[in-house]
Amino acid sequence: MSLLSKKAAVLLLAAVAGFGAINAQAAKAKEKAVAASVSMLGGKFIFTLPKGFIGDPIPPGPTGANGNMYTNQATKTVVIAAENDLPGQPNLKDNDSAFLDDTVDSFVKEQRKGLSDFNKLSEKSLTLKKSGLGVRQVDSTVTQGGGLTLTTTLMAGSGNRMAIVQIISRPTDTKGHDELVNRIVSGQ
Numbered sequence: 485m486s487l488l489s490k491k492a493a494v495l496l497l498a499a500v501a502g503f504g505a506i507n508a509q510a511a512k513a514k515e516k517a518v519a520a521s522v523s524m525l526g527g528k529f530i531f532t533l534p535k536g537f538i539g540d541p542i543p544p545g546p547t548g549a550n551g552n553m554y555t556n557q558a559t560k561t562v563v564i565a566a567e568n569d570l571p572g573q574p575n576l577k578d579n580d581s582a583f584l585d586d587t588v589d590s591f592v593k594e595q596r597k598g599l600s601d602f603n604k605l606s607e608k609s610l611t612l613k614k615s616g617l618g619v620r621q622v623d624s625t626v627t628q629g630g631g632l633t634l635t636t637t638l639m640a641g642s643g644n645r646m647a648i649v650q651i652i653s654r655p656t657d658t659k660g661h662d663e664l665v666n667r668i669v670s671g672q
Contacts, residue, residue, distance in 0.1 A: 522552070522554075522565050522649075524565060524640075524649075525567065525640060525641075525642045525645055526642065526643070526645070527615075528578060528612070528640075528642055529615070529647055529649075530615075531668040531669075531671055532667075533563060533664075536556045536557075536559070537556045537561075537563065538555055538557075539552045539553070540552065540553050540555070542564065542566060545566070547568055548568060548569065549566050549567065549568040550566065550567065550568070551565050551566025552564075552566075559653070560653070560654050560657075561651070561652065561654075561657070561660070561661070561664065562650075562651075562652040562653075563668075564648070564649065564652070565647070565649045566647070566648050567645055567646060567648070568645065568646055570644050570645065570646055574644055575644065576641045576642055577618075577642075578615065578616055578617045578618060578642045579611060579616060579617065581618065584609070584619075584620045584639065584640070587620065587639050587641070587646070588607060588620045588639065591622065591639065595624070599627075599628075601625075601626055601627050602624060602625075602626045603625045604623075604624050605623040605624055606621075606623045607620065607621065607623075608620070608623075609621075610669055612669065612671060613670070613671070615671075618640060619638050619639065620638070621636060621637070621638050621669070622636070622639075623635070623636050623637075624636075624637070628652070632655050633653065633654065633655065634652070634653045634657075634658065635650060635651065636651045636661070636665045637649070637650050638651075638665075638668065638669065649668060651664055651668065
């Protein structure tokens with residue numbers, strides 16, 4: 485694994501480490517403003533969450549990752565959106581296949597290593613229509629927050645930045661989960 489993908493994996497792991505704080509932050513999120521839109525990677529990855537999501541900042545990760553966690557109490561859905569500078573000031577293209585492939589491989593390996601019941605369901609390569617940004621999507625299940633969850637992880641990079649968006653739902657709400665993922669990748 486290249487140094488670049490190792491550092492990218494650190495961002496992914498920092499975002500995933502935030503899952504332990506989901507319940508505590510979800511309780512505090514009730515008092516925050518309703519989330520409107522999310523813009524990442526200099527406006528190349530933009531989406532709007534539907535009504536019902538409430539945003540709360542995620543404490544900065546060990547690598548300086550920053551972002552927000554959005555929770556919907558009614559559907560028990562969580563969306564984590566975080567981004568970080570990549571070390572060494574790389575100049576990633578908006579659809580850098582090698583970087584994205586290495587990042588997905590690192591992410592899946594670390595998830596399997598750290599989460600005993602991590603189950604990768606599928607992987608997709610996407611290109612956002614509005615910006616041409618390359619995105620990798622990994623769908624999985626894992627036990628977190630006291631029960632089995634359905635998780636979609638979206639990873640992208642541009643210039644010297646990397647972004648991750650994770651959509652976490654109950655496995656009984658596959659339709660709602662898929663609709664939310666489609667909304668996010670279509671930039672609605």
